[in-house]
Each structure stands twice: as structure tokens, then as C-alpha cells.
Amino acid sequence: MKKIFAFLTVGILCLSLAGGCGTTGAAAGNGGGGTIKVGGDLELTGGQAMFGQEAQNGIKMAFDQINAKGGVLGGKKLALDVADNKSDPGEATTAATKLVGDNVVAVIGPMTSSLVAAATPVVTDSKVPLITPSGTNAKLTMAAGGKVQPYIFRPCFIDPFQGQVGAKFALGTLHAKTAAVIVDQKSDYAKGLADTFISNFTAGGGKIVDQEKYASGDKDFTSILTRIKGTNPDLIWLPGYYNDDGLIVKQARDLGMKMPFAGGDGWDDPSLFTIGTPAALNDTYYVDHVANDSPDMVQFVKDYKEKYGHEPNAMSALSYDAANMIINAIQTANSGDPAKITAELDKLTGFKGVTGEITIDPNTHNPQKKAVIKENKNGKGIYLTSVSPS
């Protein structure tokens, strides 16, 4: 019995060594040969596994498409070197270290803000650019002292930007002159969206007639809604999450309030319509990163469904754009050198992504792009228009 175990152990050791050797060999080949390696520091397992899986699909699709066209820099293929960060900040640092050790030219991911913050020192020390497809925390691209993080980029807009777009949409498309704001006192996200909405709405000539507060988890909003009803605003800006939004809109409609509601991407969840009712949620709008039914997305959605058998989401689309931003930078720089790629990303202008036309602001590394507005119609959020912030 013991002998069998010994054999097995030796066998497994041999296999793992062989496997290890194989990878190292391939890596060496990649550096000098026909491939360029891009790292993926992704949430493949753990709490945000869905984000990482969708991102991996999006990146692979972008690379397969360019490789099918003959690759970059005169025939070099792009390869994705993935490291699982297990949705954990510590593991995100480890994964970034591993990828940098593999000599990747750039890193895509992590998807969530706290993990990006954990990977930032590693890529900064090694001077490798990192694009986070969906890290929306405003601080990620900014170092202490108000200076930009030189190696961190993103194709997604930051949270407060949604308030700016929402105000423009309210004034321009809905022709609202007065608005009331209902804000979740427990959420920094909601407070950020409310603040930027208020400053942009008033700057654009609108008037805020009432501001009400609640704490997420409250179930009865009739008292604050009755107060708002007395001020009769043209629009109610409600930048909370879907479970509160659904209840608030339903209770407002039951009180006979017919004005439109608008909010941010926290609205985007199918259960919005089971918590509120589809009828109550008609004439409500929200700002979002992507809409699968927008004209820019049509081809991508079709290709993605063909390749993976299901609809892409915002994570897959933003990661697809992140991958193409790197391809674009390699081609314009005509080099696979991380420093040159970083320089190109820094001055990226008018890049046509599926999530919109992206121009990177060199002072913040945030994209200047249009946001999507969706309208809830009979139980479904459908693409209405794209709105640019300025």
C-alpha cells in the first residue's frame, strides 16, 4: 500500500514538474518569439467570479479577432496570461506580481476597486500599465497629493459622473425645470450621485425644490414622498439601489405621484420589476455604462452570443474595450514595450469602443465618453439615448 502511494506521489511530482517546465518554456518562447503577452488579474473565483469570467470572455474575444486578422507588429499574436485573484485584495497583489514576473506588456483587471488598489503598487513599481475595466472608485487613478497614478487607466466612467449626465438628461431631454432628490444616507455611492446631480442641475438653470433622506432597509417611504408631492417637482432624482428604488417608486405611484424618476446604474437589476411593478416603473430612467440594444453594441453582442452562447453584460463589453485599447496602443506605438504602451494610453483620443468613444483625460486617466440612458418600459430597461457630459 505504502509503495503505491510512493509511486503515486513520485508520479504526481514528475507531472507537476513537467507541467511547470512546460509553462516556463512557453514563457521564454513568448518573450522572443511570435507572441505578445497581456496579463489578466481577474476574479475567476470567489464572490465576484461572474465579473472575472465575463471579463475573460471579452478579452479573449478581442485577442482572437486581432489574431485572426494576422496579429500585431507584423505577425505577432496576442496571448492572455490569466492569474486568478480569487476576489481577494491580497491575492490580487500576488496575481499582479506573478504576471509582472511573466513579463506581460500590460495588465487587464482587477474588476473591483479595492482589488485594483491592492495591485496598483506592484504594476507601478514594475512600470507596467494596468487597465481596470470596471473599477469605478474615483480615487483609483489618483495618487496622494492630487497627482495622477501614471500606470492606471480605465474605460469606465466614475460614479459621480452619472449625476452629471443625469442632470444634463433631466434638463435637456426631459425638460425638467424643478427636481426633488431622495438620497440613501447610508451609501457613499448614492450621496456622490446626488451631490453631482444637484450641482450640475442648478448650474444648468434647474431648481432643486426638496431633498429627502432615508436609510437603505427602510420599507415605508410614504411620509417623505408626501412631502415631495407638496412641492410638485418635474422629476425626482433617486440614485439608490434597485431594492429601495422599486419600493419608493411603487409607493409614490400609490400616492398618485405621476412624475418621472431617474437614477444611476444601481437601478440595473431584473428584480427591480418584481419589487416595484412594471406599470409603476414606467416613465423611470437610469444612467448606465452599456446597453446591449444600443447601435454601438449590436455587432459585439452578436459575435459574443455566437462565441459563448449567452448575452454579454457590462463587464464583458468594458473588458473587450480594455483589450482593444491595449491592441490600439501597441499598434500606434509600433512596439511591445510597456513604457511606450503607457505613453500611448495616456494620450488616447477618440478611441471607438463598443461602450462609446473614449478619450483619456491625461490629468485624471478617467475616460471622457458618453453614458447610456435606459428607460424602464413595461418591465424592461431599454436603450433610450446616449448623453455626453458636456
Add this chain to the structure above:
Amino acid sequence: MGHVLREGLQQVVNGLSMGSVYALIALGYTMVYGIVKLINFAHGDVMMIGAYVGWLATSRLHMSFVPALLLAMASCALLGVIIERIAYKPLRNATRVAALITAIGVSLFLEYGNMLVASAQVRSYPPVLPSVSYKVGGVYLQYGAIVIFATTIILMILLTLTVRYTKIGKAMRAASFDKDAALMMGVNVNSTISATFAIGSALAAAAGVLYGAYYNTIDPLMGIIPGLKAFIAAVLGGIGIIPGAVVGGLVLGLTESAVSALGASTWRDAVAFLILILVLILKPSGLFGKNVREKV
């Protein structure tokens, strides 16, 4: 002027509908305290379990509203008896603090046990209560709120009659007055206390199903705040006194609505707990309570 009046009336209606939810939960709270002298902090969580049973029955077994309500009440009656037998009965002669701490333990067990089973995800009830509101003189009345208010009043009357005029009610009052003497007079104290918990928990389940159907969302921690508010309502009305719980609930609802109407919605919960503190300092026996001298 008419506009201000209408807004004020609407806030009164809002307060009464919120208050009747508190009152409904407070009924079971106060009854169990009245008989067993135990503050059952797990009451709000039994309500949560009732809401989940009602949700399972309506969304998965496609039962209609009344059978689902009865099923939830029956299951929670059983749950209440089990909780009493396992957690409270061994402590019947221990200090009150020991029983109180156990009740908090049961409460946490139910919350996080259900989170393990049903996950922390927010669930929504199918539309079992029609989402209709009536407009009376510019004031909107929700169908669900009317149902809850009516149920609260009916249950309050039924409960008062049960405790006052039935045999089991007499046994409950006897056990409450003096357990040992009641035992000597041939009252089966164990089954009387079980019956008390069964009725109290069934009331909690009824409140849970109505709460879930009215506010449309349920989650494993949904019982905490309504449970505490119901506790305040029961103390405000005089804990142990059945009509007191209803009045306490309605007063609390009206107060909260008034606080929000004055533009201080974030102070709503703080004011509710301030009421609790004030009642305990100024009139611990509550609005309906008589001052009884401590036996020495």
C-alpha cells in the same frame, strides 16, 4: 390652506398604516409578556420566518392569500412551541436576565439560520394583495394598509375575548398570576404556556405575511427593526396589556410620520427609541398600565 390640510391628513393616514403594522406585531409580543413575563426578543424573527413560509406558499406552491396566511400561522405556532420547549422551559425558574439573553440567542439563531438556508438575497412577494389605492377627499388610502388595519383590530378583539372569557384564557391568567398555585388548582401550566407561545407566534406569522405582502420585500434580517418598534409600541401601551399594544403601535406610527413630515426623516428611528427611554423613565407601566406595588 386646503393643500396643507390635505398633506397633513395624508401624513396621518401614512402614520396610521405604518402604526398598524407595529401594532399587529406588538399584539403577540405583549400577550407572551403578559402571561409568561418573558420579553421574547425572537418575536420579530418568528415574524420573519412567517413571512418566508407565506412567500414559499404563494410563490412556489401557488397558494392564494388566505390559505398561505393560515399555513404560515400554523407553522409558526409549531415553531413557537418548539422554541419554548427547547430554549425557554429549562430556564423557567432561572433569573429573568438569563431568559432574556436566551431570547436574544434564539433571535440570532433564527436570523442567521435562515440566511444559511434561504441566502441573504432580498425576495419579493407575488402580487397577492391588489396594488390599489383609493382616493378619498384628496387623500390616498392603500388597499393593503386597510387590510392590515382591519386585521389588527379584529385580532385585538379576538385576543382580548380569548384571554378574558375562554377556559384556556382563564388558565393563562391563572398561570400568569401564580404558576405554583395554578398548578395546585389543577391547571396544566406546561400546556398553557405552550398554548401562549403557539398563539403569540401565529400572530407574529400573520404580521409577517401581511408585512411581506404589503412592503413586497423580505430578507432574513427584516424582523429586527419592526421587532424593536413593536417592542417600543408594547412598552408605550403598557406591556402585557392587549389594547395598549394597538394604541402604542398607532401612536408610534403617527409620531414617526410626524417626524418625517417635519423634514427630519433621518431622525425617525432615533425619536422612536427616545420614546422608549422616556416611557421607561416617566411611566414604566405605559399609557394603559396601572401602578402596581411590588410584592415584597
